[in-house]
Amino acid sequence: MTIYYALLRGINVGRSNRIKMADLKEILADIGLTRTQTYIQSGNVIFESNEDEGPLREKIERTVEEMFGFSTTVVLRTAAEVRKLIADCPFSPEAIREAGSSSPVEVLYVALLVNPPQPESRKILDMRREKEEEYRIAGRDIFLLLPNGIRRSRLVSNLDRLGVPSTIRNWKTLRKLDELAHAIA
Numbered sequence: 232m233t234i235y236y237a238l239l240r241g242i243n244v245g246r247s248n249r250i251k252m253a254d255l256k257e258i259l260a261d262i263g264l265t266r267t268q269t270y271i272q273s274g275n276v277i278f279e280s281n282e283d284e285g286p287l288r289e290k291i292e293r294t295v296e297e298m299f300g301f302s303t304t305v306v307l308r309t310a311a312e313v314r315k316l317i318a319d320c321p322f323s324p325e326a327i328r329e330a331g332s333s334s335p336v337e338v339l340y341v342a343l344l345v346n347p348p349q350p351e352s353r354k355i356l357d358m359r360r361e362k363e364e365e366y367r368i369a370g371r372d373i374f375l376l377l378p379n380g381i382r383r384s385r386l387v388s389n390l391d392r393l394g395v396p397s398t399i400r401n402w403k404t405l406r407k408l409d410e411l412a413h414a415i416a
Contacts, residue, residue, distance in 0.1 A: 232265070232279040234310035234412050237291055238343055239274030239303050240398035248301055250274070258298050262290060266415055270408060274303075275400075277310075277412055288345070304396040306343045310412035316341065317409055320402075321367040322376050327402075330365075336380035339402040342373040342387075344395045352393050359389035375399070 237259070241248050252269035255276065260267045264278040280287055288307050296302045308316075322330075322339065331338040347370055356366055356373075364386045365376040377384050381399070390397060400408075 232281055234277065234279055234415065235284075235287070236308045236310070236313060236408055236412070237274075237276040237278065237288075238306045238308070238398045238400060239276070239295070240306070240396070241303055242272075242274030248299075248303060250295075250299055254298075255295075258294055259291065262294055268411065268415070270411060271404070273404075274398075275404065275408060277408065277415065279415075304345070304398060306345055306396070306398050308343060310409070313405060313409050313412070316369070316372055317406060319369065321369065321374055322365070326365075326376065330363075330376050330378040334378055334380060336382075337401040337403065338377050338380065340375040340377060340381055340387075340399050341402070341405060342375060342390055342397050342399045344371040344373065344393070344397040346395050347371045348373070348393045348395050355392050356386060356389065359392070360384075360386035371395075373397075 256267050267278040284307050291305045363378050367374045
């Protein structure tokens, strides 16, 4: 069995796409996912499955649409992938501290993409970011260092231009998910 994270995009943000995590946990258990648990109200689910990523992602997206009446992007990562992502953070602790020194909000995020972005992605992102914003592409993840936070980030507002479905999580959430997965391992 593989431990997966299902990261749903745009869940419980504002008044739309509302899902109670208990309901989400229940419907995912109903489609055969085991040891299912959720973390906070923003669409983070940890579970075990023997299914392959592609069909599993499509199955979860289809189930959410059928049960809750709206479509959403689901990004899957294994516990091993998230552990490696955390270990391979391209920004030094000093750079993260410096970026956060004048900001009361989170500054380190990761955009998790369904597929790796195209090679021309760097051009797209470089043209549409503030000079103080930094990013690093690592396979199908984009590390984002945002000294002014995520809400006003030009870089984040243009990630959809990459043409790859994605969702974003802050560093604290990813570290907590890693903790939870290792507790059930």
